[in-house]
Amino acid sequence: MNADGSLIEVKGLCKYYNGEAIKALDGVDLEIRAGEVVVVIGPSGSGKSTLLRSLNLLELPTRGCILFDGRDISEKHVNINLHRRKMGMVFQHFNLFPHMSVIDNMTLAPEKLLKMPKAQAREYAMGLLERVGLADRAENYPSQLSGGQKQRVAIVRALCMKPQVMLFDEPTSALDPEMVGEVLDVMKSLAAEGMTMVVVTHEMGFAREVASRVIFMDGGRILEQGSPQDIFDKPENPRLREFLSKVL
Amino acid sequence: MEFFDKIGDFFVNWFSEFKREFILNFVTGEKWRWIIDGLKNTLIITFFALILGVVIGVVVAAVRSTYDKNRESFRRRGGAGAFFMGALNFVCNLYLTVIRGTPVVVQLMIMYFIIMTNTTNGVLVAVIAFGINSGAYVAEIFRSGIMSIDGGQFEAGRSLGFNYFQTMRHIIVPQAFKTVLPTLCNEFIVLLKETSVAGYVGVVELTKAGDQIRGRTFSAFMPLIAVALIYLAMVIVLTALVRRLERRLRRSER
Numbered sequence: 001m002n003a004d005g006s007l008i009e010v011k012g013l014c015k016y017y018n019g020e021a022i023k024a025l026d027g028v029d030l031e032i033r034a035g036e037v038v039v040v041i042g043p044s045g046s047g048k049s050t051l052l053r054s055l056n057l058l059e060l061p062t063r064g065c066i067l068f069d070g071r072d073i074s075e076k077h078v079n080i081n082l083h084r085r086k087m088g089m090v091f092q093h094f095n096l097f098p099h100m101s102v103i104d105n106m107t108l109a110p111e112k113l114l115k116m117p118k119a120q121a122r123e124y125a126m127g128l129l130e131r132v133g134l135a136d137r138a139e140n141y142p143s144q145l146s147g148g149q150k151q152r153v154a155i156v157r158a159l160c161m162k163p164q165v166m167l168f169d170e171p172t173s174a175l176d177p178e179m180v181g182e183v184l185d186v187m188k189s190l191a192a193e194g195m196t197m198v199v200v201t202h203e204m205g206f207a208r209e210v211a212s213r214v215i216f217m218d219g220g221r222i223l224e225q226g227s228p229q230d231i232f233d234k235p236e237n238p239r240l241r242e243f244l245s246k247v248l
Numbered sequence: 249m250e251f252f253d254k255i256g257d258f259f260v261n262w263f264s265e266f267k268r269e270f271i272l273n274f275v276t277g278e279k280w281r282w283i284i285d286g287l288k289n290t291l292i293i294t295f296f297a298l299i300l301g302v303v304i305g306v307v308v309a310a311v312r313s314t315y316d317k318n319r320e321s322f323r324r325r326g327g328a329g330a331f332f333m334g335a336l337n338f339v340c341n342l343y344l345t346v347i348r349g350t351p352v353v354v355q356l357m358i359m360y361f362i363i364m365t366n367t368t369n370g371v372l373v374a375v376i377a378f379g380i381n382s383g384a385y386v387a388e389i390f391r392s393g394i395m396s397i398d399g400g401q402f403e404a405g406r407s408l409g410f411n412y413f414q415t416m417r418h419i420i421v422p423q424a425f426k427t428v429l430p431t432l433c434n435e436f437i438v439l440l441k442e443t444s445v446a447g448y449v450g451v452v453e454l455t456k457a458g459d460q461i462r463g464r465t466f467s468a469f470m471p472l473i474a475v476a477l478i479y480l481a482m483v484i485v486l487t488a489l490v491r492r493l494e495r496r497l498r499r500s501e502r
């Protein structure tokens with residue numbers, strides 16, 4: 001962590017596709033402090049995913065830089081693999097490894113990358129599974145799980161690397177409505193434990209309840225940010241007002 | 249009564265004719281050995297060409313998919329490494345275009361009469377020519393398998409901190425291999441039949457053996473039908489095995 005407490009710092013981030021034809025991100029500045037839960041909202045195509053995926057360099061920036069723990073990780077000679085270990089990521093479509101059991105999904109990275117002994121990796125993973133109520137599913141394969149269970153496994157799989165920050169890209173958007181709650185509950189308890197989180201979501205209730213800060217994006221820019229009260233109760237930007245009138 | 253006698257006579261005559269032909273073509277001078285020796289060569293060429301083909305195929309598929317998946321970061325990083333990968337990718341593409349754009353018989357003859365002129369070992373030449381040929385098809389099979397795996401799998405691996413090759417090894421390739429295994433086996437069946445043109449460079453494999461018997465006995469039916477039946481039997485057995493494999497893979501796909 002930096003002296004001033006910021007864990008991630010994004011400076012002048014731009015991401016263009018097709019030359020400059022598509023500006024997915026068009027100059028984003030953002031600072032995320034350790035322990036913060038930052039919720040990113042905005043209409044579809046506004047650049048939320050691109051921003052999130054830029055944080056761990058799944059998208060390479062066209063311009064600008066990303067500082068993680070005080071280091072510029074977008075600089076081209078940085079070994080990004082080392083930094084990604086400390087940034088857990090959860091995807092809309094879970095992306096569990098279908099050819100491995102739940103427990104193997106979870107222990108693969110700790111064993112291969114952190115060289116954790118198998119027994120220790122399993123023990124740690126089992127502890128996490130217990131916490132999300134899936135201990136009895138350890139030997140199951142992903143296709144034997146419901147959507148909500150898959151996403152909970154995906155979350156604990158990322159946690160197995162003991163990350164400093166968790167990135168969530170619409171983690172409940174692919175779920176049947178009755179399963180949204182179980183995933184949000186896991187995320188809430190994670191937030192309560194002080195995990196730094198960046199969450200792209202359309203769950204405004206979650207944002208209001210859990211977010212320490214809400215960011216509104218449109219057209220590849222951050223148009224407004226503030227506490228949930230500020231954003232939801234006294235929105236200033238007209239685009240934000242229009243957006244909220246549609247989703248709330 | 250007379251009618252049945254006639255039919256009986258017909259079969260007796262036919263059978264004795266069949267027996268005579270059979271003895272002429274296979275037994276006299278132990279010509280069945282020619283068939284066995286030919287079959288042996290067919291199997292040797294197929295087996296070793298197959299191994300060579302898989303080795304080439306894996307390497308070419310690895311180069312091509314690595315280049316495709318990392319194009320953006322190569323361009324960004326630049327330097328000698330990126331240039332080297334670009335060159336390697338170009339060579340692989342050239343190889344695929346040339347091999348898949350020309351008949352295998354022509355490749356075989358070029359190999360024998362132009363490139364490997366100082367060897368008289370036709371079987372070796374055939375192994376190399378068929379291996380190089382098959383490698384191009386195997387490469388594309390592997391590559392299509394890798395490409396068929398959802399991009400999210402790749403991103404999940406990378407986001408955990410695996411580098412490109414670790415992601416390939418632990419996450420992508422095991423899944424891709426399962427999906428292409430049946431196609432790969434079919435490619436081997438095709439290869440088995442394709443080796444029948446090795447006679448063009450003087451290799452006596454199954455087809456050529458049958459043809460040599462025909463040349464000796466001036467009787468085409470027996471040797472050629474026998475050769476055809478042997479291919480057919482091998483292909484039917486192999487196809488049945490692939491079917492079983494497919495079923496098992498599908499069952500393990502939970």
Ligand SMILES: Nc1ncnc2c1ncn2[C@@H]1O[C@H](COP(=O)(O)OP(=O)(O)O)[C@@H](O)[C@H]1O
Nearest residue numbers: 017022023024043044045046047048049050051
């Ligand atoms: N690989 C890509 N190629 C071209 N355009 C892209 C690509 N990825 C994203 N975009 C575009 O960038 C914009 C932002 O996308 P995204 O970050 O996915 O938005 P959001 O997650 O807010 O819905 C969209 O207009 C999208 O079409």
Ligand SMILES: [Mg+2]
Nearest residue numbers: 048049050170
């Ligand atoms: Mg998105």
